[in-house]
Amino acid sequence: MENKTFSFGKVKGMDMVEVMNMETIHANFSGLQYLWGQYKRSTNDTVKEEIAECFKTYAGDYIVRFGKYKGLTLKRIDEIDRSYLENYLTHNDNEEIRIVVKTYLKYNPKKINQEYNTYQQKTYACYDELKQRINGSSQSSIEQVIRILGYTIENGKFEHCPWGCDVHSRKYRHAFLRKGADASYFVCCFKCGEKRNFIKFVCEKRGYDFTEALKWISDVLGITVLNVAHKSVAEIKKEFINTDEEILLEKMMLQEVNLEGFGFNKGVYPPAFFKRGLTVKDAEEMEVYFAGRDCTNGFRNRICFLVRDLNNRLVGVVGRNKYSEEEYYDYCAKKLGLKGINREEQIKEIKNQNYKYIKYYNSQGFRSGYVLYNANRLVNSDKEEIFIVEGPFDVIKMVKYGYKNTVGMFGHSLSRGQLYQIYQLYKDVRDKISVYLIVDNDEAGLKGFENNVKSLQELGFRNIYKMILEGAKDAGEATKEQADKAYKTAQLQAIRYNKKKIIVKDYDTDLKNSFVFFNKWI
Incomplete structure (x- = not known):
């Protein structure tokens, strides 16, 4: 007897079991991910009914692609090791795996009825x-x-x-x-x-x-x-x-920053700033200044990014060295008269004299994990998109290119405090807002991407896209053409993680507030 087929979309006329077991069906989606994503997002009753029927009828024919029973169907694994299904696969990190296994256990007549064996x-x-x-x-x-x-x-x-x-x-x-x-x-x-x-x-x-x-x-x-x-x-x-089953968010109000001693001079920026293709207008729009010779604190010779919280309070200054590491050690070697020795000895001597290169320097008390750079400008925004990048220069470039709703993480992964800010901005439209994660083309950026997808989906965001910049290391080095192409070809991520109960740790009042959300599944 032949298996049933689907009657919709990309899988129209295709065998249900074959689709369910396809390793790749679209972009980076497996067949199972595609079906589960369609079930959750589709408003067409026929689509949902056919996918539900597929899972109920053929879940036992799903082939596991990992672990000690790799290559075996759920039906075969059940015959060998029932406990592996009940105690391990039903708690897998991927939502679609949990669902197909739970559906199999629910509709398999051999299901064990006792609560715990x-x-x-x-x-x-x-x-x-x-x-x-x-x-x-x-x-x-x-x-x-x-x-x-x-x-x-x-x-x-x-x-x-x-x-x-x-x-x-x-x-x-x-x-x-x-x-x-x-x-x-x-x-x-x-x-x-x-x-x-x-x-x-x-x-x-x-x-x-x-x-x-x-x-x-x-x-x-x-x-x-x-x-x-x-x-x-x-x-x-x-x-x-x-x-x-819980996701912890953290709320902390940071102290306001006084700009006394920074010595900012309007319109004055180092060559390193302009080499990035930025202008004085870009800098002033984003509150970026240069701490030059009039600076009397530790920010001298640094490009300074002013950071504000969601209430528009100035809560931090992040200063980036105007020199690259190579340029900095060249400058120090010349200043200290170290031209007669090799590079390794130069750097050792420079560090001995307490001139070690520090790329970023933060104002006292600033905790980057509790704020997103540029998030204050999104408070009254009615756009249905948010773009998330790593550093301040990445944000400035994206804003320059017209992507005004861009925020920076000051790193590779969203912290609990930053997730709280995103939640505050979009808590009522999480199922509608589109979140674009712009991935740096390095090992750390790619590693942090999956963690960010997981955190955002657990927070309730459903439309998450991966933006890959071809030919550029990050958004700060990308051209407008590269950014636009990444946007147009962004990859929608399969929904692999359930919404969770949200626990907010409020460090200002030391109280916990719980918000519970529920998902429906087959």
Whole structure:
């Protein structure tokens, strides 16, 4: 008997099972992602009914493309290891995987009706014990796990922020490993405001779910659990199944900044500013100034970006060195009379005399993780688009090219404080607003992209696009033609993450406010 076929769109006349198992059907979407995305977005009842019928009838024929049962159908995996479906695949990071597995379990006549089977009882008890053993490990042991993740850490201090906010700052200054009041370890950065429970930190950096991270950490530390005493799974289930059902946002009102001592002179900018194709008009529109010879603070010889919060209060100044690193060391070598020695020795001597190159310098008290550059101009905007880039120069270029609703992250990933600002701007239109993520063509930019998609989809944004600038490293170096082409060819991202319960940590009042949102699924 032949399988049923679809009657709509790109998949019209195609076999339902074949479509569901296609590795690529459109852009970067798999067949399953395409179907689930159509189900969630389509207003056509026929489309939704056919996709629902496909999942109900053929979910067992879906072929898993990862893990220890890679290449097997759900039906076959069920015969081998039912618990793998119930305890692992139903909690996969990708929403479409969870849905097809849950649909299979719901409509498969062999479904187990009891709430928890014996395997689950033992499994969760084991995971609970692993978690307690990890939290009870020494700090030196946890630091060893962090080193295996690829980070340098000594005595609880990271060489640089693991989220990349301080790559140009002094080493061992901003990011730390600490133990919290609940006796669990956490990683935090005091510059960008990022903070993660240690196990969730591993989840993020390795791409694991919670239980996978527990197993990996335990293997690294040599922790084994034998003869676990029986525990009520109902008491510990939330620790592992619902651990990712909330998204934490952070609200903090930063102190206002006084511009006394900056010595800005109207219309005066260094050659480095104009080399980027920018004009005095561009600078003044975006409140960008140069701290030159009249500057009496640490911002001298820096291009200064004024940062305002959503209430238009001036809460920070970010100063970029007018020199590139190469130009800076040339300048210092000449100033210090070091022309007779090689470059490596020049730089060593320059650093010894406390002239180390610092690309960015922030005003005292400014915490970039709680504000988006240029977000203040979006408060009363009625446009249905927002463009998110990394740095201030990227923002200025995009605004110059007509993309007025552009904001900058001061890094690669959206922090909890920045997500709060986006939520405040668009909380009532999250299902309508189009979010364009402009990806820097480097390893850090591509790595941060998926984290940003995940955070925004969990916050409730559904129309997220990936903009790739061909021939340019970032928006700050792109031409208008390159930016326009990236916009026209932007790739809509499949909806892979559910909306979550939103928890707002308010550092100004020390209160938590919860907002609950619900999704419908098959």
